[in-house]
Amino acid sequence: KNQVEQSPQSLIILEGKNCTLQCNYTVSPFSNLRWYKQDTGRGPVSLTIMTFSENTKSNGRYTATLDADTKQSSLHITASQLSDSASYICVVSASYNTDKLIFGTGTRLQVFP
Amino acid sequence: GAVVSQHPSRVICKSGTSVKIECRSLDFQATTMFWYRQFPKQSLMLMATSNEGSKATYEQGVEKDKFLINHASLTLSTLTVTSAHPEDSSFYICSALEGWQGREKLFFGSGTQLSVL
Numbered sequence: 001k002n003q004v005e006q007s008p009q010s011l012i013i014l015e016g017k018n019c020t021l022q023c024n025y026t027v028s029p030f031s032n033l034r035w036y037k038q039d040t041g042r043g044p045v046s047l048t049i050m051t052f053s054e055n056t057k058s059n060g061r062y063t064a065t066l067d068a069d070t071k072q073s074s075l076h077i078t079a080s081q082l083s084d085s086a087s088y089i090c091v092v093s094a095s096y097n098t099d100k101l102i103f104g105t106g107t108r109l110q111v112f113p
Numbered sequence: 114g115a116v117v118s119q120h121p122s123r124v125i126c127k128s129g130t131s132v133k134i135e136c137r138s139l140d141f142q143a144t145t146m147f148w149y150r151q152f153p154k155q156s157l158m159l160m161a162t163s164n165e166g167s168k169a170t171y172e173q174g175v176e177k178d179k180f181l182i183n184h185a186s187l188t189l190s191t192l193t194v195t196s197a198h199p200e201d202s203s204f205y206i207c208s209a210l211e212g213w214q215g216r217e218k219l220f221f222g223s224g225t226q227l228s229v230l
Contacts (some may be wrong), residue, residue: 034219043119043206043221044157089156091219101147101219106156 002027004092006103012110014069017080021107023073023090035064038087038106047075047088056083077109085111116140117209119222126197127230134192134225136207140189140193143209148180151204165191197229 004025006053013019025033032051036044048057048064050073057064077084090104116139116216126132144165149157149177161182163169169182179201181193190209194201 032217036221041119041204041224041226043208043223046218046220049218087156092218101159102156103159108154 001042002092002094002102004089004090006088006090006107008107010108010110012112013080015080015082015103015111015113019077019080019109021075021077021088021090021109023075023078023085023092023104025034025090025102025104026071027057027071027094027102028094030068030071031093033064033066033073033093034040034091035073036089036091039090044089080111081113082113085109086098117143117207117220117222119207119225121225122223123226123228125228125230128198129166129196132194132197132227134190134194134207134227136190136209138188138209138211138220141209141211143190143211144187145210146184146190147208148182148192149206149208149211150189151206153204157206160192169205194227197227199229202227202229 007022024085033053034049038044047059050066052058063076064069067071085110087106089106092102094100118137120132146163148160151157160175161169161171163182163184165187171177182198184190206224210217
């Protein structure tokens with residue numbers, strides 16, 4: 001069964017600190033993995049997308065890693081800011097005739113001053 | 114960059130009425146669009162996959178007669194919530210795929226908050 005699991009479910013950190021969010025998946029055949037940031041009441045915004053041949057991708061203070069062998073990905077946020085408070089969603093595509101997207105349940109991050 | 118426009122952003126309606134939500138890809142053609150539902154503090158739940166010119170594929174448990182999806186062109190998909198009831202109140206989001214397989218980019222609309230009184 002295709003599944004995407006994220007941990008932790010929620011996370012509270014202080015402004016300026018780093019944090020790492022995890023995404024484990026059991027999706028086959030694997031096509032790509034995306035990380036999105038979703039502010040409350042808004043649509044998700046893309047952070048990174050990686051195919052199986054890419055093991056790291058950065059977007060500003062966000063760095064995603066992918067280990068296709070262990071089927072794990074992480075999203076590292078450096079020097080967190082208050083505006084990083086949001087839900088972070090991991091989405092894995094299974095490669096069928098048309099890609100099937102499997103969504104993780106998200107990690108809710110709160111950054112406090 | 115590619116933009117997906119969704120409107121209305123918020124709608125309040127009486128129970129029993131129908132509500133239409135539009136999702137447009139503004140500067141690219143989207144052969145595939147997706148519709149999601151999201152409850153507070155929960156992740157997105159895929160409702161259906163919409164392909165231009167064909168019938169939508171609904172996820173298990175989603176009533177196709179309740180949630181009518183039309184994808185008449187490469188830039189427009191609509192979701193109509195028919196005979197809405199208070200339990201249909203939710204945040205609805207669309208997304209559209211741009212690009213070729215393996216490198217598609219997925220863009221989301223800004224969402225529609227539906228409140229049924």
